[in-house]
Amino acid sequence: MLANKAFRAASNGLAGYLLALFLAGTGYVAPAYLVLTLYSVPRLPGYKWGPVKAWLVAEAVVFGIMPHVIVSLYATPFMGLTLASYAAAFLTAFIEEAFFRHTLRELGEPLSALLYALYHLSFRSPVYLFLSALLLPLFFLLGCLFYEMYARRGLLYAFAAHAAFNAAAISYLVDAQPIYALVYALSAGAAYLVFRVYMWWLARS
Numbered sequence: 531m532l533a534n535k536a537f538r539a540a541s542n543g544l545a546g547y548l549l550a551l552f553l554a555g556t557g558y559v560a561p562a563y564l565v566l567t568l569y570s571v572p573r574l575p576g577y578k579w580g581p582v583k584a585w586l587v588a589e590a591v592v593f594g595i596m597p598h599v600i601v602s603l604y605a606t607p608f609m610g611l612t613l614a615s616y617a618a619a620f621l622t623a624f625i626e627e628a629f630f631r632h633t634l635r636e637l638g639e640p641l642s643a644l645l646y647a648l649y650h651l652s653f654r655s656p657v658y659l660f661l662s663a664l665l666l667p668l669f670f671l672l673g674c675l676f677y678e679m680y681a682r683r684g685l686l687y688a689f690a691a692h693a694a695f696n697a698a699a700i701s702y703l704v705d706a707q708p709i710y711a712l713v714y715a716l717s718a719g720a721a722y723l724v725f726r727v728y729m730w731w732l733a734r735s
Contacts, residue, residue: 570629594694596721605702619696643673667715
């Protein structure tokens with residue numbers, strides 16, 4: 531069964547993931563996202579999006595912003611944002627959700643979240659590698675949160691949460707200190723647990 535699952539996962543984009551991981555990690559970000567797009571977007575036409583519900587979009591946005599709440603209190607607002615900045619934040623969120631949550635869905639939550647986290651590593655220098663490694667717990671827990679949203683709400687709402695997270699992330703500057711990486715991870719973990727409890731409560735209501 532495990533071998534069959536691995537085969538299905540390999541056919542659903544792992545080869546593309548390895549190429550994108552190398553490209554993104556060495557600084558070729560745009561080609562990396564192009565690879566993810568080529569492996570994921572062709573699989574979207576068969577996806578059943580379902581009706582769009584405004585309150586579910588708002589719910590997803592709230593959960594997407596939650597990991598930023600504490601750290602943003604100690605941050606400096608970034609005033610140099612443009613419409614293109616937000617467009618890039620939304621586009622990368624959509625591509626990553628289409629690939630890591632939809633294309634790699636057969637891998638399950640923990641493994642797809644791990645691959646999502648590793649995708650954010652930077653190998654350009656030891657300093658970049660160290661700093662990006664500090665954020666691995668954050669991105670792993672975000673991957674778990676977005677996977678839960680994908681599984682329980684749908685791809686659109688996972689994208690809404692991810693887009694909200696990205697938009698908040700580019701709106702302020704914070705020092706590269708390990709304590710902030712820890713707070714980020716704890717905040718993302720709290721958002722994940724709150725969402726799971728919230729889903730449990732809705733199921734029992």
